[in-house]
Amino acid sequence: MAGKADWFANGLPREGTRTASPQIGDLLRRDVPVCHLGDCVDEVLQCVPMTDWDQCLVVNSAGVVLGLLRGEAWHAAPDAPVELAMEAGPTTIRPNRSPSDIRAYMRQHGVASVVVTSPAGQLMGLVERQDIERCLAPAVQPHQGSSRAQRGPPRVEIGYKLSCEEHSPSTLVSHAK
């Protein structure tokens, strides 16, 4: 039986005095590219640079995060399936975590971004450390999104968009063949 903890962990609306404080869900980048296990690395690699991202999340048909393609993974054999090249099971967090907690985690582990999912593992987006740092910076100026956010969603449409639900990440490679 789920209660309000589950509701907030899914990034659903909330009311109350605590809503004045931002949560990770408020800083999400939802336009992160995604691909699937059976895609070829080369196929994904051709598409990702055109989205302003340097990484790509691997999801199943239900949108559950399975892995992450970035860094060394791009040097895998071009015809290798994503499944063999990806970092399996990346660390994920829920959208109702506090930015200060996640900033501490990111600083400690030296990571620039973290994957945000629902409790069921479905991709919600990705949060970047630069956005968190900006959010938590002394209030010299109002919070602004990152340059990526200001530019909006990817300017280049690649392949097919399989899932067009609100907040759905962009699907880079389609299996509707």
Add this chain to the structure above:
Amino acid sequence: MVEPSGQREPMPIEIRRDEVCQMMAGGAALVEVLPAEEYEAEHLPGAINIPLPQLDRQTTAVLQQDQPVIVYCYDAQ
């Protein structure tokens, strides 16, 4: 539970998030039974607060009898 009138009261059923959304859209009432401080800090949109120790006929009189009532706390624990 059987009322003094002999009528049987509907028993509570467990529902999920999507059902909560549907029922809220249909006019169901939301009641958080956690302490007032926790409710004030953060609660579901539109919920009212009736802390569990205060949950009785008098405090629930504000609820419409002909509408479903969704009662929630923090989690399953």
